[in-house]
Amino acid sequence: MASLASSSSALFSSPSANFHQPSLSPPSPRLSLSSFSHFSALSSSVSIAPSFVTYPFSPRRFNPCSLSVKAIAAGKKNVLIVNTNSGGHAVIGFYFAKELLGSGHEVTVLTVGDESSDKMKKPPFSRFSELVSAGGRTVWGDPADVGKAVGGSAFDVVLDNNGKDLDTVKPVADWAKSSGIKQFLYISSAGIYKPTDEPPHVEGDVVKADASHVGAEKYIAEIFSSWAVFRPQYMIGSGNNKDCEEWFFDRIVRDRPVPIPGSGMQLTNIAHVRDLSSALTLAVENPDAASANIFNIVSDRAVTLDGMAKLCAQAAGRPTNIVHYDPKAIGVDAKKAFPFRNMHFYAEPRAAKDILGWQGTTNLPEDLKERFEEYVKIGRDKKPIKFDLDDKILEFLKVPVAA
Structure with a gap:
């Protein structure tokens, strides 16, 4: 499967990615990948993925002529979520943990810092008892020493929802690599895209070379064979502080x-955080489809x-x-x-819809009432x-x- 990668100065790929040469034919019209949504009903048992995607070279073109169907045996996974203790991303780990637990997976949430800190008195941390009641495990500690914080537990999947730069992400990624983690997921940001005269931003558009998330994305792609990067934008949802x-x-x-x-x-774009958690869960349950891809996780309406x-x-x-x-x-x-x-600052969730069979549920008027x-x-x-x-x-x- 081709990798979705940032173009120009920030182009990168996993060692196993199979990039095809760009087509020399005239650019085709921009297409909405939602036209393939009728395949999404199969996502619980199969992965629908394009066998030829030109994102690395021409991110706004997609060849729908050939789709590969792969059987997926999801199974129960043991997932570690390294969660930030502040900012708009903190709620992502909470919703992701709830969705995973509801799907029968095992979950440990490692939150940065101390359980007794004042930050933990605010949502979403004040609602962590909901995770424990559902069978999840919550711990606190320093992501730079993940092994100590999780007490030597073994995991299948790690999500880094904390690091905003390579210095912060690297210790978690290195530990995961040395521990034999099968899949590494990373929460980046749609804010790393360069402003464009042709919005919306789509996966593969040029990113800012000096954006802190870029170095982390590149490093993850270099050391893991099964990885995926998620770029959210503005979020809404209960527990967001x-x-x-x-x-x-x-x-x-x-x-x-x-x-x-x-x-x-x-x-x-403003997306409900449950849409981020559902996309992350699809990646956990369809690792082959998600592997070596970048996903904008945003509302499909601006x-x-x-x-x-x-x-x-x-x-x-x-x-x-x-x-x-x-x-x-x-x-x-x-x-x-x-x-x-x-x-203008908005993106489109093309890759998530096509590769993962993801569908957004954000309904801004109703979500704002809540x-x-x-x-x-x-x-x-x-x-x-x-x-x-x-x-x-x-x-x-x-x-x-x-x-």
Whole structure:
């Protein structure tokens, strides 16, 4: 099977990858791989995979003429999840563990740090008892010394959902290699793609050579014969402790204007974390199909920045007042004033749909309703919040704010 690899300066492959020479024929029209979704019903017993994919050389072309069907004997796996203790990715390990346990696999979650730390009092860590009740094991420790943290236990699969650079990932990968781990999975980021004039980002598009995840991806591909890399984007879901939709709710429930940089028509992806966990589980249960591939795990529908504000308002049952501004004219850093990139930033989950038979379940209007219920339940709608950057923007725009 061909490997999905980053092109140009960051091209890499596993030693066993079988790359085909690029076709010299004129580029074919861009196709949506979802047209092959009728094969996905077979995914529980077989793997449907393209026998010729030109991603390494021409990432936006796909040859549907030849599909290979391989029987898969999934079996029960013993999976180690090395989970970060902060940021938006922490919830991935929680959902992945729940999905694996529900499918009959054995799971150990190694979380960075100390179980008694204040971080563990927040979701998703405060819900780890759900994993234990389902038969999972939770431990804490230093990923640089994985063997000590897991007490010498043996595993079939390791997911690194912690390392953002090679220095952090390498000790885990080296331990996994020396321990005879059969499959290594890695959570990277769709943020490593270079901006493009032809969105959306697809697997094989050029990545930033200096992005920290790139070195980790390359190293994993070099030392493992069975590996897969997953590139998520913005996530939504119960237990996520990184502000995204909450940023909008904070303003909407307080009848404040919602300041959005630029035109508000910029496109982005927001996917429910259960979609990431389902794709990861498919990779565990179909290792031959997943091997040596990169997967964008994002929603297959984009949303505009203005649209996100409107959907949050609908979920809250409140009106919204959107105002637009130019960050440079006002002298504010859009990265600090707004939770999303101030540009088109969205990808497409082509490889996951075609190779793994994955189908997304994200329904943003409904998922936001769930998040707003949790937002109110924890009392954040009553919490005092400072809006210093908002006030600077609104003062410049001469937009009044209700007292």
